[in-house]
Amino acid sequence: xxxxxQSPGTLSLSPGERATLSCRASQSVSSRYLAWYxxxxxxxxxxxxxxxxSRATGIxxxxxxxxxxxxxTLTISKLEPEDFAVYYCQQYGTSPTWTFGQGTKVEIK
Amino acid sequence: QVQLVESGGGVVQPGGSLRLxxxxxxxxxxxxxxxxxxxxxxxxxxxxxxxxYDGTNKYYADSVKGRFTISRDNSKxxxxxxxxxLRAEDTAxxxxxRTKAAALYYIDYWGQGSLLTVSS
Numbered sequence: 602x603x604x605x606x607q608s609p610g611t612l613s614l615s616p617g618e619r620a621t622l623s624c625r626a627s628q629s630v631s632s633r634y635l636a637w638y639x640x641x642x643x644x645x646x647x648x649x650x651x652x653x654x655s656r657a658t659g660i661x662x663x664x665x666x667x668x669x670x671x672x673x674t675l676t677i678s679k680l681e682p683e684d685f686a687v688y689y690c691q692q693y694g695t696s697p698t699w700t701f702g703q704g705t706k707v708e709i710k
Numbered sequence: 711q712v713q714l715v716e717s718g719g720g721v722v723q724p725g726g727s728l729r730l731x732x733x734x735x736x737x738x739x740x741x742x743x744x745x746x747x748x749x750x751x752x753x754x755x756x757x758x759x760x761x762x763y764d765g766t767n768k769y770y771a772d773s774v775k776g777r778f779t780i781s782r783d784n785s786k787x788x789x790x791x792x793x794x795x796l797r798a799e800d801t802a803x804x805x806x807x808r809t810k811a812a813a814l815y816y817i818d819y820w821g822q823g824s825l826l827t828v829s830s
Contacts, residue, residue, distance in 0.1 A: 645805065652816075657818065698771070
């Protein structure tokens with residue numbers, strides 16, 4: 602079973618700053634099978650990125666994804682107030698299973 | 711627009727049962743595979759179960775296998791999760807979510823969740 606480890610656990614930043622979130626897999630993950638989600642308290646999680654670097658419908662271009670193999674990154678180029686949330690990476694395994702990282706909280710500094 | 715609305719959560723004693731429902735609208739329900747994903751208090755997301763768009767295939771996380779059953783009624787655009795032999799560690803928000811059969815590797819829409827509390 603592939604384990605996803607996200608870092609840091611919490612990122613304290615100010616609006617306008619750049620956020621870099623890491624997701625490391627315990628084994629190599631196909632790029633097609635890596636996605637990112639945003640989750641705010643009391644709301645439905647929202648798909649941000651799929652296939653590592655493809656933005657979901659309606660996601661602004663300040664969000665970008667990169668990486669391959671075991672190391673993946675979600676970057677928010679300039680944080681807007683609505684971007685403060687918890688972010689999860691997720692990989693698809695062929696059992697099939699869907700595995701999430703433990704999340705990175707992006708909070709206002 | 712796409713809407714997924716969960717219902718049926720509540721407080722149940724350990725060993726008890728509960729059935730969650732999820733009503734879908736704004737898309738052709740029978741074209742999509744559907745998930746249940748949960749989030750325990752203070753924890754991250756955990757995938758629970760998936761059902762194929764036509765109900766023919768079902769998959770479960772090891773943590774719920776043999777205790778939970780996912781099902782759907784495409785005539786009523788509704789997804790279900792029957793939960794038996796409930797344990798304290800099943801306490802969580804339960805989200806229903808959809809996935810295209812041709813793109814199983816990501817989940818494109820989620821509901822807002824329904825809270826299950828297992829406590830005596």
